[in-house]
Amino acid sequence: MPGKPNDPPRPTDAELEILTVLWDRGPSTVREVQEAVARRKPTQYTTALKLLQIMAEKGLVRRNEKQRAHVYEAGRPREWTQRQLAGDLLLRAFGGSAKSLVLGALSAHRTSPEELAEIRKLLDKYEKGEE
Amino acid sequence: MPGKPNDPPRPTDAELEILTVLWDRGPSTVREVQEAVARRKPTQYTTALKLLQIMAEKGLVRRNEKQRAHVYEAGRPREWTQRQLAGDLLLRAFGGSAKSLVLGALSAHRTSPEELAEIRKLLDKYEKGEE
DNA sequence: AACATACTACGAAGAGCTTCGTTTGTCAAG
DNA sequence: CTTGACAAACGAAGCTCTTCGTAGTATGTT
Known part of the structure; x- marks a missing residue:
C-alpha cells in the first residue's frame, strides 16, 4: 500500500x-x-x-x-x-516495464556471471511464489 | 563512458x-x-x-x-x-548490487510471468555477450 | 566555581526547481 | 494599416535542498 x-x-x-x-x-x-x-x-x-x-x-x-x-x-x-x-x-x-529497468541496470555496469545467476534465482522465486 | x-x-x-x-x-x-x-x-x-x-x-x-x-x-x-x-x-x-535493484523492482509492482520470461532472456544475452 | 569541550538549535544564504504573469515579436486577415 | 492570434522571451515569486556560522546549553575537569 x-x-x-x-x-x-x-x-x-x-x-x-x-x-x-x-x-x-x-x-x-x-x-x-x-x-x-x-x-x-x-x-x-x-x-x-x-x-x-x-x-x-x-x-x-x-x-x-x-x-x-x-x-x-x-x-x-x-x-x-x-x-x-x-x-x-x-x-x-x-x-512500468520491469524488463526495461533490468536492461538499464545491466547495461549501466558490467554484472558478474555470479550475480546474473543470483538474479535468475530471484526470478524463479517470483514465478513460483507470487501468482 | x-x-x-x-x-x-x-x-x-x-x-x-x-x-x-x-x-x-x-x-x-x-x-x-x-x-x-x-x-x-x-x-x-x-x-x-x-x-x-x-x-x-x-x-x-x-x-x-x-x-x-x-x-x-x-x-x-x-x-x-x-x-x-x-x-x-x-x-x-x-x-551497485544489480540483484538488489531487480529485487526492489520486482517487489514494487507485480510482474507478469511473460515479463519475467523476457527478463530471463535478457540475462541469457548478458551471460553470452558480455565477458 | 570557572573553564574547556561537545552537543543541539536556529537562522540564513545560495542554488536549483517549478510555476506563472507580463512583455515583446511575428504573422496574417480584415 | 490596424487588429487579433499566437509564439518566444523575460522576470520574479515561492518552494526545496544543501550548506554553514553562530548562539545557547549541558557535561565534566581542574
Missing part, C-alpha cells in the same frame, strides 16, 4: 547518503554519521546535524533523545526504501 | 515527464508538449516553454528554430537516459 499519508517522502541525494550510513551502522549519533559521511565527502558537523533534524521531521529517521547526544536511526528498513525508489523510478522513467 | 563533460545532467521529475512526451511523439512544438503533459496534470503553456528552454540550455533537448514555433526533440535517446538513471540509482541506493 504505497503512498499512505504517513509514508516518508522520497529521500533526496544527501538524505540517501545518510540513510545508507544508518543502515550500515545501525542507530548512531550525529558525530558518528558525520564522520562516516565525511570519509567520502567533506562535510561539516552542523550540516549532518541539520540534515538529520529535517529528516526527523519528515519521518525518514527516528530520534532518541535519552542521551545528550541524540541517537538517530533509519525510519524504514533499507529494503523498504529500496522498493520505494525502484518502484518510483520504474513508473517515472520506464513506464 | 559515463560522465563526459558534455553529458547532460540527470533530469528532474518535471523534465523527465517532458522527455517522455518527446520520446513518445518525436520532435514537437511547445504547444504539442504542453497539451500532452496537460492531459496528465494541469500545466500552463509558459511553464512547458520555460522548462524546455532550460532543458535546452542543459543539453537535455535540442531546439530547431527554423519554424516560428520552435521544434524540440530529446537530446538523448530514451534508452541512453534510462541507462543513466538506472546506473545512478544502482550506485546511490543499491550499493
Whole structure:
C-alpha cells in the first residue's frame, strides 16, 4: 500500500547518503554519521546535524533523545526504501516495464556471471511464489 | 563512458515527464508538449516553454528554430537516459548490487510471468555477450 | 566555581526547481 | 494599416535542498 499519508517522502541525494550510513551502522549519533559521511565527502558537523533534524521531521529517521547526544536511526528498513525508489523510478522513467529497468541496470555496469545467476534465482522465486 | 563533460545532467521529475512526451511523439512544438503533459496534470503553456528552454540550455533537448514555433526533440535517446538513471540509482541506493535493484523492482509492482520470461532472456544475452 | 569541550538549535544564504504573469515579436486577415 | 492570434522571451515569486556560522546549553575537569 504505497503512498499512505504517513509514508516518508522520497529521500533526496544527501538524505540517501545518510540513510545508507544508518543502515550500515545501525542507530548512531550525529558525530558518528558525520564522520562516516565525511570519509567520502567533506562535510561539516552542523550540516549532518541539520540534515538529520529535517529528516526527523519528515519521518525518514527516528530520534532518541535519552542521551545528550541524540541517537538517530533509519525510519524504514533499507529494503523498504529500496522498493520505494525502484518502484518510483520504474513508473517515472520506464513506464512500468520491469524488463526495461533490468536492461538499464545491466547495461549501466558490467554484472558478474555470479550475480546474473543470483538474479535468475530471484526470478524463479517470483514465478513460483507470487501468482 | 559515463560522465563526459558534455553529458547532460540527470533530469528532474518535471523534465523527465517532458522527455517522455518527446520520446513518445518525436520532435514537437511547445504547444504539442504542453497539451500532452496537460492531459496528465494541469500545466500552463509558459511553464512547458520555460522548462524546455532550460532543458535546452542543459543539453537535455535540442531546439530547431527554423519554424516560428520552435521544434524540440530529446537530446538523448530514451534508452541512453534510462541507462543513466538506472546506473545512478544502482550506485546511490543499491550499493551497485544489480540483484538488489531487480529485487526492489520486482517487489514494487507485480510482474507478469511473460515479463519475467523476457527478463530471463535478457540475462541469457548478458551471460553470452558480455565477458 | 570557572573553564574547556561537545552537543543541539536556529537562522540564513545560495542554488536549483517549478510555476506563472507580463512583455515583446511575428504573422496574417480584415 | 490596424487588429487579433499566437509564439518566444523575460522576470520574479515561492518552494526545496544543501550548506554553514553562530548562539545557547549541558557535561565534566581542574
